Amino acid sequence: MFNSAKSNLGRSLLAAVGLTMASGLPVFADTTLRFAHFSVEDDPNHRAAVALSEMVAAATGNDVTVKIAPNSQLGGEVDVVEGILLGTIDMAPPSAAVLANWVPEMNVLNMPFVFRDWDHYSTVLNGPIFDELSAAAAPKGIRLLGFMTSGPRHIMTKSPVNSISDLVGQKIRTVQNPVHVATFNAFGANATAIAxxxxxxxxxxxxxxGADAANTNYFTQKFYEVAPNxxxxxxLFYTNPIVISERVFQxxxxxxxxxLLEAGRKVGMDQQNDWRASDDKLLEVLQENGVTVTRPDPAPFRVAAQxxxxxxxxxxxxxxxLSLITN
Incomplete structure (x- = not known):
């Protein structure tokens, strides 16, 4: 009798699913996706994460929830990428610098001075390079959904840097990426990779x-308190691909x-504009907070970067x- 009841229940469920599919309605299972990021909540990156969560919820009738863990609650960038590959985290916007340790093709975005300005950077990010890097990342277990940014990178230090010679011998923190380490060593610094x-x-x-950052996270993380120059x-224009585990995605x-793909592209483009506006506004705010701003001649940096x-x-x-960026 029990087996008969199970059989009848199974037939009823199959019939219900068949009716739903026949009606053209999508079939969703209640799903929660864990999204980790590394910024405080008063930051363009968190606003982008919230927007992505809302877009996905709206598109799926609230059947898919993107649960956000901000401010490195689930670890640094290396920890989070490892978590995505192990299945303990689903989504994140780690830097292209860190992702390049698993997807070497990402290093094309990490080359010093490869982007001329904001307009060039935005055009490249939202052009053919997205599909190229998507194809490179998927076999490595990572699905690319969109591109966020952390803007153009400048150098914070305890003593002023008026020229490249002022970096000689200084211990400068870099991202955990060999291109970043080699770049600061080429500038004459002693590069140290730190999470x-x-x-x-x-x-x-x-x-x-010292270290490098953009105007926005230099301000939101209060780095100016300990490195006021x-x-x-x-x-570099710092790129943060929005990624999800390929295994989860499939x-x-x-x-x-x-x-997810629609939300990732849309949110990424909006975040790029948000960060650009934030960077432009906050430079003046930083100066009001006692930061000493210098503008070294970039030419020697470019020569060293070659x-x-x-x-x-x-x-x-x-x-x-590289030609997708430089041509």
Missing amino acids: YPEVYGSLQSGVVD WAQVSW KLDADVQAA KIYDEFMTTDEQKQM
């Missing part, structure tokens, strides 16, 4: 003499996949990818 959540403490304790160099209904291209852009594939 993002440890930057403030490392500056405060003297483990490092701010050299406007724009050595398990989702096609309509959910489409909702050896980074010679070292890291060596294969035909790498040069082809």
